[in-house]
Amino acid sequence: MKRRLVILSLIVAVFAGIVLAFPESPGMKPSRLAKSLPETVGSWAGKPEEPGVAEKEKLAKDTEFERMRYEDQAGQLPSVQTSIVFSGRNLSQSIHQPEVCLDAQGWEFMAQKRHDWKGLLPGDEVLPVKKILCRRVLFRKNEEGDYEDVVLPNGEKAYIWRVFYYTFFGHESIVSGHYERTAEDIKDRLLKGHDQRWAYATFSSFVTQKHRDQGLRFESGAGLDEKQTEAHIQTFLKMLLPIVVSEPGEGYDESLANGKNIGS
Template sequence: MTKRLMIVQVLLLAGLSLVFLLPQTPPMREAALRAELPTWVGGGWEGGSDLEASKEEREILAKDTEFFRRSYFRSVGGGLETSLLDETQSGRMSDVVSAGIVLSGKDPSNSIHALERCLTAQGFNIAEPTTMLVKLKSGHVLPVRRLFCTRVDPATRAMARSIAYYWFVGHDAVTGNHVVRGVKDFSDRMLRGYDQRWGYITVTAYLDGVRFGDDSLAGVRQRPVTPEQADRTVEEFLGDFVPEVVMTEQIAKWYGE
């Protein structure tokens, strides 16, 4: 009886010791992002009020996903002294862009997707995506995914055209490619021993002056722009916006370079 008891004790101790051999959960590192959007951006851009994530976005992403969204405008021919009140009263035309950050929770695979998935869920039709390389003031090249989108308002049947630009930010890297992001995430986990939160940043330019689901800049008269004008406007915006939200000094790999 005593011998059997000793055997059981040895087996229990051996089983408990195996717990220490199991792989531990890798430490989590934060994305190189400031989890907020500025109210002002250099170059004369003024922000509206914070905007909520859409119902469709909330439904397809994990519960612990964080959202930040705000629209910005600048008076065409105006300057830093132009305010939202001045803009509304004067009737000036403005450039308008919407910016957003989606920041993953504990499991990036349930929080971070290619933007095409979210836009399609919201009823947008997307033409063939392209990549745009944006030269930043720091000299770095930011790789941005560019999506030409169309959507019909069910109530008015009006067609709205827009261009969405987005890229991913990890702990020390930026890329506009979702596959590259996945490879980088896997490589850091396997070879460098850590998990990381990822975020993606979106900037949207509206070609026809029509913005669905955004009343934060009510009264601002948006200037209709061509796709080429939208690209130039967004490049100018990103030159001042990116250093406000991305910790560029922490980025070791810019996949557009």
């Protein structure tokens, strides 16, 4: 398995080098994913969130962000965070493998799996996603102002549980993997003569039953297990995605209009 990954990485690196050797394309094609998220989705109300300073500093200046936390107005379901990173011209500096970012934030990966979700996009198009089930030690400030781990009555550490589903929306394609995205870039540059702007989208929510099982309750809504949380996110996306996802090749990005390059 490791040998296959090494070989695949080498192939991608070689072809990426070939692509970089080509003259710069005249412009970038926009992503199918809209640049702004709606303030309301059905009975859900969105609250804008800003990316962290450290996150911004690590990425290229022409990287753009859109992030919204949607709250159930009835207060019966956990919130759903929708986070989008729009790539700049230099993909290696504006989008990276999501696992790297989550690991740096202290999340411990408990399970990973790829899914092909049906029935969420118009025209029976499949939505490929990668699932990452994570946990992270819950901490709080003590009287001295220092952070310390929260310990349960049984002596064990308390954990926050969250499930992330991520995917990449290109100009025409939607892929759920870093290498698939790179392959699409190579194909489009070589065969179609253009680059494209990718939107790396993450949809996530707390696995609230995991918190209930520890005697924790720091968010509203029902206690949902892992499978119920997945269904909960799918139900939300069935309302959101038709609003923000265009047909293949029909996305619009004002910063790319008239053949302009990002940041120009």
